[in-house]
Amino acid sequence: MKEVKIESTFKVYEDLSELPDDIQQLMQSAIETRENAYAPYSKFKVGAAILLDNNEVIVGSNQENASYPSGLCAERTAIYYAGAKYPKAKILKMAITASSQNQVTDSPIPPCGACRQSISEYEIKQEQPIEIYFMGVKGKVVKSNSLANLLPLGFDRSFL
Numbered sequence: 001m002k003e004v005k006i007e008s009t010f011k012v013y014e015d016l017s018e019l020p021d022d023i024q025q026l027m028q029s030a031i032e033t034r035e036n037a038y039a040p041y042s043k044f045k046v047g048a049a050i051l052l053d054n055n056e057v058i059v060g061s062n063q064e065n066a067s068y069p070s071g072l073c074a075e076r077t078a079i080y081y082a083g084a085k086y087p088k089a090k091i092l093k094m095a096i097t098a099s100s101q102n103q104v105t106d107s108p109i110p111p112c113g114a115c116r117q118s119i120s121e122y123e124i125k126q127e128q129p130i131e132i133y134f135m136g137v138k139g140k141v142v143k144s145n146s147l148a149n150l151l152p153l154g155f156d157r158s159f160l
Helices: 021-034 074-085 113-126
Strands: 011-013 044-052 057-061 091-100 131-135 141-144
Touching: 021 044, 021 057, 021 074, 021 091, 021 131, 044 074, 057 074, 074 091, 074 113, 091 113
Parallel strands: 091 131
Antiparallel strands: 011 141, 044 057, 044 091, 131 141
């Protein structure tokens, strides 16, 4: 038997003002889009903004449904639209922000497991890491240099 240790490294910014200007703008797009979320059931709104290598910014917000599995997270809304509209473009950066009507979200909120898997597919497909920034409605912002940092031991096409 052998024990294996897997570690992830992140940068943590105290707030939006510490981010580089281009990332502040990307996060601002995510914040604005968060307000367009359709979240009547969870009261949990999420906004995502993606910067492509063609300088296009694609945004998405979560869209819920009374039949819960039929809804879609903000990250997947944005990434699938980017893949449909700009199939040859590479995703450089993603900004994610979440708010709740039930509590103050002042700690960074990462993508859910399903979104991590979906983002991983695009990162593997493009053979280039995607920088991911995530936060709550205020407070610290976490940066991951790659989705692989958030999803070690990921499932990909090599297993099929």
